[in-house]
Amino acid sequence: MNPLSLIATAFCCVVFIVIGTIPFSDAQLDPSFYNDTCSNVHSIVRGVLTNVSQSDPRILASLIRLHFHDCFVQGCDASILLNDTSTIVSEQSAPPNNNSIRGLDVINQIKTAVENGCPNIVSCADILALAAQISVDLANGPVWEVPLGRRDSLTANKSLATQNLPAPTFNLTQLKSTFATQGLNTTDLVALSGGHTIGRGQCRFFVDRLYNFSNTGNPDSSLNTSYLQTLQSICPNSGPGTNLTNLDPTTPDTFDSNYYSNLQVGNGLFQSDQELFSTTGADTISIVNSFTNNQTLFFENFIASMIKMGNIGVLTGSQGEIRTQCNAVNGNSSGLANVATKESTQDAVAHSEYI
Numbered sequence: 001m002n003p004l005s006l007i008a009t010a011f012c013c014v015v016f017i018v019i020g021t022i023p024f025s026d027a028q029l030d031p032s033f034y035n036d037t038c039s040n041v042h043s044i045v046r047g048v049l050t051n052v053s054q055s056d057p058r059i060l061a062s063l064i065r066l067h068f069h070d071c072f073v074q075g076c077d078a079s080i081l082l083n084d085t086s087t088i089v090s091e092q093s094a095p096p097n098n099n100s101i102r103g104l105d106v107i108n109q110i111k112t113a114v115e116n117g118c119p120n121i122v123s124c125a126d127i128l129a130l131a132a133q134i135s136v137d138l139a140n141g142p143v144w145e146v147p148l149g150r151r152d153s154l155t156a157n158k159s160l161a162t163q164n165l166p167a168p169t170f171n172l173t174q175l176k177s178t179f180a181t182q183g184l185n186t187t188d189l190v191a192l193s194g195g196h197t198i199g200r201g202q203c204r205f206f207v208d209r210l211y212n213f214s215n216t217g218n219p220d221s222s223l224n225t226s227y228l229q230t231l232q233s234i235c236p237n238s239g240p241g242t243n244l245t246n247l248d249p250t251t252p253d254t255f256d257s258n259y260y261s262n263l264q265v266g267n268g269l270f271q272s273d274q275e276l277f278s279t280t281g282a283d284t285i286s287i288v289n290s291f292t293n294n295q296t297l298f299f300e301n302f303i304a305s306m307i308k309m310g311n312i313g314v315l316t317g318s319q320g321e322i323r324t325q326c327n328a329v330n331g332n333s334s335g336l337a338n339v340a341t342k343e344s345t346q347d348a349v350a351h352s353e354y355i
Contacts, residue, residue, distance in 0.1 A: 028316040029147030033126075038118030045130045046138075048110045053138055057253050060135035061199025062103040067132035068192070068309070069101060070125070072182055073161045075313020077153035078124035080161075081107060081326040088329075094161035104327070107131065111326045124326035125150035129310050136306075139198050141255025142299035147307060151320035154329050168205040168270035172279040175272055182312055184305070190276055190287040191301040192309065196247045197259035201269050203234065204241030209271055211237045222278040224266030231269075245269070257295040260288045 034041050052059050070080040073091055080097070081104065084090045091097055092104075107127060114122045126148045133146045166178040179189045210232050213220040219228055227249070234245050246252035247269050248259055259273075268274030276284045291298035321330055 029149045029311060029314060031145035031147055033148035034118075034122060038114070038121045040117060041114060041122050041126075042130065042134070044113050044117055045110050045127065046134050048106065048113055049131060049134050049138060052106050052109070053135075058200055059103055059106055060139050060253075061195070061247075062101070063106065063128075063131045063135045064195050065199070066101055066103050066107070067128045068195070069097060069161070069165060070128055071309050071312045072164045072166075072178075074153065074155075074157050075315070076125050076129065076150055076310055077313065077315050077320060078128060078150075078323070078326060079153045079156040081124055081128075082153075082156040082329070083327045085328065085332055087332075088156050089158045091156045091158050091161040094158045094165075096165035096167065097161060103131075107326055115324065120322055120324060123150050123152045123320075123322050125152050125314070127326070132306070136255055136302075139253060139255035141197075142303055144303040144307065147310065149314075149316055151315040151317075152323045152326075152329075153315060153320050166272060168201075168272050169208070170272045170275070172275040172282055172284065175275065182309070184309065186283055187287060187301060188305040188308060190284050190291065191298065191305040193273065193276060194257070194259050194291065194298055194302055196269070196273055197251070197255055197257070198253055199247045200244040200252075201247050202241060203239060203243045203245070206231070206270050207235050207237070207239070207241060210235060220271065220274070222266055222268075222274050227267045247273075257291055257298045260292040260298070263288055264292060 049059070049063070066080065067076070069091075070076055070078060073079060080091045080101070082088050082090055083092070092101060107124065110127050110131060111124060114127065126146075129146050129148070129150065133144060137143050164178065164181065166175055170178070175189055176186060179185070179192075184192070208214075209220040209223060210228060211219060223231075230249075231245065234243055235241075248262060249267060250258045250262060260277075262268060263274060263277035266274065266278070268277070276282070277288045279285075291301070324330055
């Protein structure tokens with residue numbers, strides 16, 4: 001083989017190796033995706049969220065959670081937004097979502113505003129991703145460029161929603177397994193859990209920790225004693241379970257690293273939170289400590305993990321569709337009938353493991 005042939009062969013091998021290391025979904029999404037077709041999409045989303053959050057500051061945490069609950073079920077495809085129809089069983093009625101998710105009406109507001117400016121261009125899946133990022137920003141958290149270009153699913157999957165979404169009562173082994181199923185590692189788990197630095201939680205999701213943890217008849221020993229007493233005053237035993245308390249008792253509406261310092265002193269609200277620090281010998285402890293000591297490091301890892309999560313199972317190109325209404329596939333208006341009813345019912349019962 002002559003020298004030129006050797007060089008060409010070597011070059012091809014290098015190109016193959018480099019391309020082979022790029023995650024497939026990463027290569028298909030691009031922050032500049034709408035630059036030529038809907039260049040003001042970010043400002044439209046921000047405008048709606050700025051207005052809504054002034055009267056409902058909890059909505060910022062709700063929309064971060066909505067994106068999370070979408071991506072963990074058949075990928076980031078806006079399947080969580082689909083209502084029941086004759087052919088679709090909505091994910092909204094799955095146990096982890098039922099009377100728990102909120103913000104569907106706000107996503108509809110954003111979609112209407114985007115459609116008015118850029119008809120049939122921006123997917124509901126991308127709106128969820130943008131809404132999550134802008135929510136973090138509005139809560140004084142980090143800013144990042146969201147890779148865009150997702151398309152919307154034609155289906156939902158209630159059984160996967162039941163199976164794939166982590167519960168607030170999960171131990172560390174269960175949490176790691178749930179995240180690993182989505183291709184997310186231990187650092188992703190700890191970083192994304194930091195989303196609990198804002199929002200509220202209902203008593204029913206942690207009341208067992210206060211009175212009868214693991215059927216012992218006693219409180220969870222990992223709970224700080226003073227914090228336990230505070231939570232017991234908010235959540236009486238055999239109470240209604242719908243009372244709300246802050247996920248972060250120190251800076252409840254500011255996106256910061258205090259979530260992790262709370263864990264260090266036993267002030268994690270959910271079992272799934274405190275497990276990150278109180279599980280003996282766990283590799284998550286050092287990550288919690290590092291994020292406590294360096295908020296910039298937490299922000300950097302949170303951004304990386306959010307982008308990684310946002311690439312799970314995305315539909316691109318000719319896959320799926322761009323829905324004109326987020327709650328129904330195109331051409332099926334029956335899925336839109338109960339939008340207002342669903343939202344008003346959820347608001348009546350107070351929602352969520354965090355909102």
